[in-house]
Amino acid sequence: MARQIGDVILEVEDLHTYCFTRFGTVKAVDGVSFSLREGEALAIVGESGSGKTMTALSLLQLQPRPAARIVKGSIRLEGEDLLKKSEQEMRRIRGRRISMILQDPQTSLNPVFTIGNQLIEAIQNKHAGEDRRSLVRRAVDSLKQVRVAAPERRVEDYPHQISGGMKQRVVGAIAISCGPRVIIADEPTTSLDVTIQAQYLRLLREIQEETNLALIFITHDFGIVAKMCDRVVVMYAGRHVESGPVRDIFNSPSHPYTQALLRSVPSMDEDIERLYSITGQPPALWDLPEGCRFAPRCPHADDRCRSSYPRTLTAGRNGTTHTAACWRLDHPG
Ligand SMILES: Nc1ncnc2c1ncn2[C@@H]1O[C@H](COP(=O)(O)OP(=O)(O)OP(=O)(O)O)[C@@H](O)[C@H]1O
Numbered sequence: 001m002a003r004q005i006g007d008v009i010l011e012v013e014d015l016h017t018y019c020f021t022r023f024g025t026v027k028a029v030d031g032v033s034f035s036l037r038e039g040e041a042l043a044i045v046g047e048s049g050s051g052k053t054m055t056a057l058s059l060l061q062l063q064p065r066p067a068a069r070i071v072k073g074s075i076r077l078e079g080e081d082l083l084k085k086s087e088q089e090m091r092r093i094r095g096r097r098i099s100m101i102l103q104d105p106q107t108s109l110n111p112v113f114t115i116g117n118q119l120i121e122a123i124q125n126k127h128a129g130e131d132r133r134s135l136v137r138r139a140v141d142s143l144k145q146v147r148v149a150a151p152e153r154r155v156e157d158y159p160h161q162i163s164g165g166m167k168q169r170v171v172g173a174i175a176i177s178c179g180p181r182v183i184i185a186d187e188p189t190t191s192l193d194v195t196i197q198a199q200y201l202r203l204l205r206e207i208q209e210e211t212n213l214a215l216i217f218i219t220h221d222f223g224i225v226a227k228m229c230d231r232v233v234v235m236y237a238g239r240h241v242e243s244g245p246v247r248d249i250f251n252s253p254s255h256p257y258t259q260a261l262l263r264s265v266p267s268m269d270e271d272i273e274r275l276y277s278i279t280g281q282p283p284a285l286w287d288l289p290e291g292c293r294f295a296p297r298c299p300h301a302d303d304r305c306r307s308s309y310p311r312t313l314t315a316g317r318n319g320t321t322h323t324a325a326c327w328r329l330d331h332p333g
């Protein structure tokens with residue numbers, strides 16, 4: 001089945017997740033909005049600490065509690081507001097309707113259980129009442145789906161008996177085992193070498209072609225974004241600052257932060273010796289400036305930028321969904 005971009009399946013609006021610590025309130029996610037369609041691959045990019053993982057965890061209501069709390073916003077999955085669900089209802093939603101592949105595959109498997117048992121653990125609630133043999137068959141099937149060779153033997157293995165790339169696949173198999181409609185892959189590749197990375201991401205895209213699920217890739221890597229994704233959300237200091245179709249963002253980035261990020265990507269065709277880096281540091285999330293958060297690092301910032309946060313404005317030509325939060329786009333008339 002070919003991948004088809006369908007209806008909006010997930011809609012995040014004005015999400016705020018704060019961490020309440022002894023030292024103050026860390027505004028880890030401070031106004032993030034985006035939507036995701038069936039069959040679509042959306043990238044969330046931004047520097048370390050910009051709130052990408054906290055956004056993803058919030059979608060599943062797995063933000064580190066009790067410190068982190070969702071204080072504002074809405075998260076609608078297939079039209080239902082997830083923030084109105086009880087913990088018990090969320091347990092039925094996680095894995096089955098929305099699933100996450102965690103940042104580090106090495107630590108997301110339990111060393112004392114076999115691969116098969118960890119898969120069964122993930123699927124048994126959905127298939128309550130089935131006997132062990134049929135659960136093992138399902139575990140084997142989900143390993144097949146992520147192209148693990150000799151899956152009948154692999155279910156007997158412990159995590160230390162398989163390679164890093166294979167572990168990553170197993171984590172992927174657990175994530176897809178209950179047939180979710182949305183999968184969030186948080187830096188699925190950091191601890192793997194580049195070839196395995198590419199294979200793994202290609203695999204996720206293949207599974208997407210088969211099942212038309214919606215994917216969110218969280219990454220630092222614009223190369224991955226260009227190859228794998230349809231749309232991009234750029235985050236800076238807890239907020240989305242620009243979003244739109246991949247091609248528009250690459251061809252005409254509108255936010256000075258996105259422009260700087262793209263300049264910092266090494267290009268294949270040019271022989272760049274030194275990586276461009278963005279001067280300055282992101283603001284402290286417990287002491288944010290009043291105006292645009294990028295203003296202290298922005299070459300174009302003026303008084304308005306420093307005093308009031310820019311609205312999200314249309315950046316693309318008419319009819320595109322390319323937007324950015326930058327006062328430079330505010331041309332009256
Ligand atoms: N339990 C916590 N208590 C306080 N602050 C936290 C907690 N967890 C995360 N943070 C802060 O929230 C902010 C956002 O973190 P997050 O992990 O979402 O960033 P990220 O964009 O995923 O970064 P990376 O690219 O490094 O994975 C960071 O400044 C982090 O220090």
Ligand SMILES: [Mg+2]
Binds near residue numbers: 052054103
């Ligand atoms: Mg992260």
